[in-house]
Amino acid sequence: MKQKVAVLGAGSWGTALAKVLVENGHEVTIWGNHPEQLAKINQEHINQPYLPNILLPEELVAEADLAKCVQNVDAVLFVVPTKAIRSVAKQLVEVMTSQPVIIHASKGLEQGSHKRLSEVLAEEIPANKRQDIVVLSGPSHAEEVAVKDITTITAASKNEDYARYVQELFMNDYFRVYTNDDVIGVETGAALKNIIALGSGAIHGLGFGDNAKAAIMTRGLAEISRLGVAMGADPLTFIGLSGVGDLIVTCTSEHSRNWRAGDLLGKGHKLEEVLENMGMVVEGVSTTKAAYELSRQLEIEMPITEAIYATLYEGKNVQDVAKNMMLREGKSEKEFSLGGNFLCHNK
Structure with a gap:
């Protein structure tokens, strides 16, 4: 069934998802803040700063x-940076003329409150103004989705009907969507993998090889799982698409802005210089701070996150931090079990 969808955020991921929706036969309008960029989408059907050389469907409207x-839409898809979620949600409530399904495909934790993004949206968009809130996440580079490379992601909601609604909205022969009822796990996996991607990039920038890459990804997954379960997630979620799947794609590809930022840090560039030259938001930087503070609050050990925090916010040398990580006290690998009891507090 044809649906009317508003996509909030005209960056690379918002544009790629809007393209999928149009190609699935839906009526789609994409919203952004830069008139010149929106004009090019409408007139030339390109979004050159974010998806170079990709021709967008003529049916896609930028506004x-x-x-x-958002006038009379069936669904609203948030694809704005984490720091803008709350403010855009406030604006949305003031102008909505329907009761849409709210979907978000952003990845992060709110600074200060450490809240997941679905929690922020639920606070700002009253229940009588919306249907459900569904999280869309998984291993996906916008650049590859835009050229119809095979991609699989997850639609997460406690309400199975709305998860299926989003699944049907996006599914096609190159974009496969699975459903999941573990909203906490899907959101925390999506947010925290950006921290590990910064570390993976830094490992590369320092000149280390595949052994080091495997180490940081594997131990990074342990950290993500420990914190996620302490927040109420199902541990099995972290061996799925929005856990290990998203971790792999973000930690191994130059498409990942978090990996690229980490790579530059590993090569000796200053954080301010890296962020200035990236041209896009590097969510892992702010998420590192939120996760570090949250881990302290919940008394969860996250040594990789602590090391990256020390590099980003305390000015520690990347190479020294990596060496100190290796010289930590020896421990058992069996810090947690994926069985009935998840032992997440072992230090």
Whole structure:
């Protein structure tokens, strides 16, 4: 069934998802803040800063007026940076004329509150103004989705009907969507893998090889799982698409802005210089701070996150931090079990 969808956020991921929706036969309007960029989407069907050389469907409409973008829509898809989620949600409530399904495909934790993004959306968009809130996440590079490379992701909601609604909205022969009822696990996996991707990039920038890459990804997954389960997630989620799947794709590809930022840090560039030259938001930087603070609050050991925090926020030398990580006290690998009891507090 044809649906009317508003996509909030005209970056690479928002544009790629909008393209999928249009190609699935839906009526799609994408909202952004830069008039020149939106004009090129409407007139030339390109979004060159974010998806170079990708021709967008002529049916995709770009709109700078949020009220016009969301008029009488069936669904609203948030693909804005984490720091903008709350403010955009506040704006949305003021102009909505329907009761849409709210979907978000952003990945992070809110600074200060450490809240997951679905929690932020639930606070700002009253239940009587929306249907459900569904999380869309998984191993996916916008650049590859835009050229119809095979991709599989997850739609997560406690309400199976709405998870299936989002699944049907996006599914096609190159974009496969699975459903999941573990919203906490899907969101925490999506957010925290960006921290490990920074570390994986730094490992590369320092000149280390595949052994080091495997180590940081594997132990990174242990950290993600420990914190996620302490927050209420199902441990099995972390061996799925939004856990190990998203971790692999983000830690191994130059498409990943978090990996690229980490690579530059490993090569000796200063954080301010890296962020200035990236041209896009590097979510892992702010997520590192939120996860570090949250791990302290919940008394969860996260040595990789602590090391990356020390590099980003305390000015520690990347090479020294990596060496100190290796010289930590010896431990058992069996810090947790994927059985009935998840032993997440072992230090």
